[in-house]
Structure formats: structure tokens, C-alpha cells
Ligand SMILES: Nc1nc2c(c(=O)[nH]1)N[C@@H](CN(C=O)c1ccc(C(=O)N[C@@H](CCC(=O)O)C(=O)O)cc1)CN2
């Protein structure tokens with residue numbers, strides 16, 4: 525059984541990409557990271573792909589008239605690479621309903637909050653301001669509505685006295701690097717999938733076994 529072909533879409537640093545690359549290096553992992561695409565030319569994550577010998581491409585959204593043309597270029601690259609599943613990892617472009625529908629059930633994202641709380645951008649600053657006592661991260665299926673797709677897994681961390689945006693973000697990131705590979709494995713193994721065929725996305729996500737705070741390997 526050939527391994528699933530995974531594409532990772534990034535915009536920056538790529539530490540979640542690195543966590544997925546490291547997980548996929550394990551012969552038992554059911555997927556290969558076959559392609560990395562960045563919408564920003566100098567994203568550090570591209571160097572990580574290069575380092576790992578993974579095909580990488582820059583498809584700069586600024587080179588396109590509109591989102592549809594940008595996404596048509598994304599889809600061409602994904603098609604040529606025979607991609608089965610797409611992971612958004614710090615990918616900072618909103619995707620249209622058409623793209624989300626084309627990849628329904630095969631497109632996931634990681635977000636550094638316990639969704640549905642703190643959707644969108646600047647979440648660590650907003651969490652500190654809100655004075656929450658727990659925080660975390662979420663892996664979810666991508667729907668046209670931002671940060672609203674069905675949740676696959678979450679990991680929780682404490683917010684400690686004296687925490688800054690940076691110290692909280694670092695604590696959450698540690699969990700992101702455990703949660704994302706674990707959720708991707710569930711997706712590839714068919715243990716996390718969308719039920720039914722309803723649009724908009726109100727259907728349940730089926731996950732065999734709970735996926736909270738995956739164990740540290
Ligand atoms: N249709 C969807 N697209 C994306 C989702 C999603 O859930 N549904 N998740 C995001 C990731 N993300 C939060 O997790 C996020 C990314 C980007 C933005 C945003 O406002 N982007 C601006 C541009 C910002 C920039 O270029 O720096 C934009 O696209 O105009 C909000 C949330 C990925 N896409």
C-alpha cells in the first residue's frame with residue numbers, strides 16, 4: 525500500500541512543517557511529505573524542506589490578480605504532485621469556498637487556540653489580555669468559514685502568572701508539534717473523517733479514540 529502523499533502549505537518559520545517532516549521520517553508513519561508550498565518567497569520553512577530533500581515551491585499570492593487565480597496555481601501544483609492530503613501550517617492566506625470544497629475532508633489546519641475561542645489573528649496577545657487560565661491549540665478540517673471547520677484534536681496548556689505572548693506561544697507551540705502529526709496520522713488512517721456530505725460544514729467529525737494532549741514520544 526503506497527504511502528499517502530502530503531503537501532504542507534506555509535508562509536513563514538515552518539516549525540510545524542518540521543514536526544510533520546520529523547514524524548514522516550518514521551517508517552511506520554502512513555504518509556510522505558511530498559511537497560512544500562509557500563506563498564511568501566523567503567519563508568524560512570522552505571529551507572527546512574530543502575534540508576529534508578523535499579520538493580518545494582513558492583507560489584506568491586502577490587503575483588496573481590485575485591484569490592481564484594492564486595488558488596488555481598496552488599491546485600495545479602498539488603495535482604502535478606499527486607497530493608492526497610493538504611496541511612496548512614502557519615499558512616496565512618484565507619482560502620475561498622471553492623478551494624475548501626475541492627479539498628473537503630482532505631485539508632486540515634492548525635490554530636494556536638482552543639477553537640472556537642480566539643479565531644483569527646494575534647491570538648496570543650488576545651488570550652493574555654483576556655486573562656484566560658488555560659489555552660492550547662486545535663487541528664481542524666478547513667471550511668470556507670475561517671477557523672470554523674470540524675475539530676479533529678486539541679491540546680491544552682496552562683497560562684502561568686507572568687506569561688507574556690512569547691512565553692505562552694512557546695508553550696502552545698510545543699503541543700502543536702505533537703498534536704499535528706498525531707492528527708495527520710488519524711486523517712491518513714481514515715480514523716478522522718467527515719461524515720455525510722452536507723454543505724455548509726455542520727457535519728460531525730468522526731475520531732476513533734480521543735485525541736487530547738498526545739503523549740510525548
Ligand atoms: N477558508 C479558510 N481559509 C483558511 C483557514 C480556514 O479555517 N478556512 N485557516 C487559515 C489559517 N488562519 C487561522 O488559523 C488564518 C490565516 C490568515 C488569516 C487572514 O486574515 N489572512 C489575510 C492576510 C494576512 C497576511 O497575508 O498576513 C488574508 O488572507 O487576507 C486569518 C486566519 C488559513 N486559511
Ligand SMILES: NCC(=O)N[C@@H]1O[C@H](COP(=O)([O-])[O-])[C@@H](O)[C@H]1O
Nearest residue numbers: 536537538539540613614634635636
Ligand atoms: N491563523 C493561523 C495561525 O496563527 N497559525 C499559527 O502560526 C504559527 C506558525 O508557526 P510555524 O511557521 O513555526 O509552523 C503556529 O503557531 C500556528 O498555529
